[in-house]
Amino acid sequence: MSSSTVLGYPRIGPNRELKRALESYWDGRTTRRDLEEEGARLRAATWGRLAGLGLGELPSNTFSFYDQVLDTAVLLGAVPERYLAADDPYFAMARGTDGLAPLRMTKWFDTNYHYIVPEIGPKTVFTLDAAKPLAEVREARALGHETRPVVVGPVTFLSLSGALERLEDVLGPYEELLAALAREEVAWVQLDEPALVTDLTPAQLDAVRAAYSRLGAAPDRPKILVASYFGDLGPALPALAATPVEGIGLDLVRGSVPELALDGKTVFAGVVSGRDVWRTDPGRALEKLRGVRADRIVVSTSCSLQHVPYDVAAEDGLEPALVARLAFAEQKVAEVVELARLLADGAAVPFDEAPVAAASVSQEARPARSPYPVRAAAQAGHLNLPPLPTTTIGSFPQTGELRAARAGVVAGALAEDDYEKLVEREIEHAIQVQEDLGLDVLVHGEPERNDMVQYFAEHLDGFAVTKNGWVQSYGSRCTRPPIIHGDVRRPAPITVRWSTYAQSLTDRPVKGMLTGPVTIVAWSFDRDDLPQRDVVFQVADAIAEEVRDLEAAGLSVIQVDEPALRELLPLRAAEQPAYLEWAVAAYRRATSVVADRTQIHTHLCYSDADQILAAIDGLDADVTTIESARSGRRILDAVSGYSRGLGPGVYDIHSPRVPSADEVEERLAATLKVLPGDRVWVNPDCGLKTRTYAQVEASLGNVVEAARRLRATL
């Protein structure tokens, strides 16, 4: 007999109820109690929905007020001492307070979800605090649902914390957790181990064996499901199979059906993708399910559904032909249930005719730009910038007025013309602020954009956008990833009118501002009938047209952002060089169309730029701005001697804190120790859209001041 389950479910709420509850609590408009109550309502609604759809086994503890890795740190008692005195230590770790920087945040594997990086030192004492998973189990039970609590497993938790050597110390609390769940008469627990699909070091592989041999030997415990996802387990599969754990979760969408017979195990077979929005072909899924050799099969999703929106039924603006191909979380749950039924019935289901499209990508090679020194000289003559030029990453604060106005246009309550006038006023304001502050290369501030990817998707053929397809990116922040369903083309210029309007207001250079092809595809749901590379190249050609038009319209500096370049890096090292080669080629295809005197900037965030430095160099941008404020030394060491313009961020924009001029000066001085003064740019870590104008003006004022002080010393 087969059953059905999902590894996790979205938690932001079908109408972003959690986002609103969090932000009103953070603003002091509601209490912690109100927030808890909203959380309970959302969990109850999710369990009710999953049970109503006929799902066999329900997960719990997949809800979080901020992030599941942070929740696991709390579960293990790994709360750094300095946060304990805060009013709300949990959110102090996640977001910081006036006097306290938050913990670092970074990307969850190759997704656009961000987790909080636990801070674990040699002295961190692990003590179990199982309140949250126990409370969720009881809460669900009171509603009539038995559940399988989900917790990040020890190997992934410690690998992401850079503290694998603490394995022995952390296993005690995990054992106590198992015992507590056993006392609660919980049948199964799910330990998430996505780190096992990456290239494991011998130490990590030993850790897998040690951890699951020991937890498997615990006397009183629920059955253990070790859930892997985002790829194949590789050598971790036989290692796990040799331990006493009862269940192994396999991603059979990214990974393949293993040869190994998993005798004595239950396989949670992830045949419904948690990473895309396409319906599952039942014929193919059944073939995979029938290929799995195990004692028992539970039909499942490839990973948590937290990476897809709630419900296709909430969309009324999409083409019916597209809707027929789509499955969001609700629809995916129904698919899992139906596949379990078909498998149990031994039904014969034919394959869909998989449509295989032909890529309409021109393969014509573009001439490379002149060597950097030639370009640099042409640009210096043309732009006439001071040493240590100051700039920003592109976005200025997205005001409530702008958001409300966009909502008004969508609702038909505000005329397009009035909206565009508002955007122009916003640009005038941003330019005025930058001139007053004395910045050197200005931006228009991106007020016309709801999001740096969705905005482009709305103006390109081949993309569909949703009204309510929100997916959590971090904390209360969400995106609506566009859906790529056809060949990408640019029917008309997109940003030119806003950039030229901004340039018309000032004598200083304004940077045109575009999102790069890799990032546009990475933060969209990709089509499933073309290789990703071909789709990225189509987008690159569309962006190249925009770059050409911006140059022709008189913009001398054009930034093409690629913050997701690192994100799409395959998890297995063997696949990385091929990816980096085409990703870099796509970027050059988008940007190599300009004259020498036009300066191309790129921007990447996230602190592990050092891992792909060769690729960043390969982009061949004249100026690269990167995040570095929270990982300063390491990044500076990595980029020392970089041969083109570089702007390591001088302050962290994720926090409302205003950096002092002294602090910025110190960072700049450190940068000048490793990079020649004529190459260094001065800028924040990333865009300013999540900040307020008051914060931005104060911070940038200090940045300009620090740059001036240091210029005097060059």
Ligand SMILES: Nc1nc2c(c(=O)[nH]1)N[C@@H](CNc1ccc(C(=O)N[C@@H](CCC(=O)N[C@@H](CCC(=O)N[C@@H](CCC(=O)O)C(=O)O)C(=O)O)C(=O)O)cc1)CN2
């Ligand atoms: N796609 C993407 N991924 C990214 C980033 C990014 O900028 N974009 N940055 C990095 C960090 N991730 C981020 C993800 C989201 C946001 C963010 O600010 N999201 C906004 C939503 C942006 C948006 O789509 N805004 C729309 C809709 C805004 C909205 O909520 N409107 C209200 C109505 C308007 C009102 O009265 O306020 C509603 O629908 O209820 C708009 O401005 O038009 C949010 O969650 O608040 C920031 C960073 C990495 N990944």
Ligand code: MET
């Ligand atoms: C996540 S990277 C953001 C780049 C974009 N130009 C901005 O300033 O918001």
Ligand SMILES: [Zn+2]
């Ligand atoms: Zn950024």
